[in-house]
Amino acid sequence: MQAFVKHQCRCGIASNNGPPTRELQADRARNSERFLRFLSGKSILFEHGQLITRRDQLVLSDVMIRYSRWLRENRGLRNTTINSYLFDLAKWLPSLGQDATKYSAQQVRSVASAEFEKRSQISQSKFISSIKSYLGFCVFEGKCDASLIHAVISRRSYKLSNVPKRLEPGISQKIIDSVSISTATGLRDRAILVLLAELGLRAGEVGRLTLGDLDWKQATIKIDGKGGRAAIVPLTQRSGDAIQLYLARGRPASRSDHLFIRCRRPHVQFGAPSEVANIARKALAKFGLKGGAHIFRHTLATELLRSGRTIEDVATVLRHTSIQTTMIYAKVNATMLQRLAVPWMGGGQ
Incomplete structure (x- = not known):
């Protein structure tokens, strides 16, 4: 299986040229594991229309079961987020x-130091x-005492240090x-890209959309947002047209009430936000x-600022709960930054 994941396919079927990328290797490993699990008969692949992944097969101890229940009942987190916490x-x-x-504080710091050594920056933040x-x-x-939470060491970072990636105009x-x-797949994918x-919807928000979320009379769409926060968003003309075309000509017959479903059998909803991201x-x-x-979301925010909209306007469109989250986009507004720039003392460029 390891050899298969890393091999350079020359059969003429694969569309990738050259050695497989890290993303392609990960896809091969995940899909191969599912197929081998099916052949061995160790467990089923689908249950109630949902794909059973390795994460779902995680053996939970008593404390992890209680922690999972606490995340759901006290924190109000979604199952996908809870699974991510449990897997980590x-x-x-x-x-x-x-x-x-x-x-003890020393033990917590020791575990954190060991994890930092073998993780990327993104994974370090996830661990924290x-x-x-x-x-x-x-x-x-x-x-345990609440002071232990402050014993966790943090990786060095700078507030608003990153510049969000975005696409050039047009x-x-x-x-x-x-x-x-x-094709049905093309109609579905085009509607997703327009949204x-x-x-500026997130991948998970697109995947959770249902047919009942659409209000054609009011030209709105209900978004089941991050952290379970719902919002009513105006449906633009192009996004409404794209969805109507997909429903009329592309969406397969299915018992699922989700708006976007898989075009190949079984015609069920997406199993994870990563399918929309792909x-x-x-x-x-x-x-x-x-x-x-997310790059489309970043691009929308950048274009709104470039057109003269305020940070508050962008925060409303993106449905940010804190204006500080939106402040990162001020760094990509070149027009505004040019007005704030101090002229060079020598008078040159």
Whole structure:
């Protein structure tokens, strides 16, 4: 299986040229594991129309079961987020131990240092969120002191240091126009890309849309947003037209009430936000660009600022709960920054 994941396919079927990328290797490994699991008969692949993944097969201890229930009932997190926390927790909990009454600040820092050594920056941030959340749960159960949460060391970072990746003006529309509407898949993918580009929806929000979320009379669409926050968003003309065309000519017959479903059998809803992100990633790859669904959201915010909209307006469109989250986009507004720039003392350029 390892040899298959890394091999350079020369059979003429694969569309990738050259050695497989890290993303392609990950796809091969995941799909091969599912197929081998099916052949061995160890477990089923589908249950109630949902794909059973390796994450779903995670063996949970008693403390992890209680933690999962706490995340759902006290934090109000979605199952996908809870699974992400549990999957990360399983990696380092054996080092920390399951008896929270024995935790110490030195032990917490030691586990954090060991995890930082083998993780990327993004994974380090994920670990910090994961261990702080778990320690908060232990405090809730009265097993440890709340001061332990502050014992977690943080990676060095700078506020608003990153510049969000975005597309150049006009590229979003070219990408959308390049999608063929002669197939059901093309009609679906085009409607998804229009929603990403014009409404700035997140991948998970697109995947959770249902037929009942559409209000054609009021020209609105209900968004089941991040953290379970719902919002009513105006439906633009192009996004409404794209959805109508998909429903009329592209959406297969299905018992699922989700708006976007898989075009290949079984015709069920997407299993994870990554499926929406992959649609965006493939569309971008046709133009030699890298990125996923979120790059369209960044592009929308940038274009709104360039057209003269305020930060508050952009925060409203993106449905940010804090204006500080939106402030990162001020760094990509070149027109505004040029007005703030101080002239060079020598008088040159």
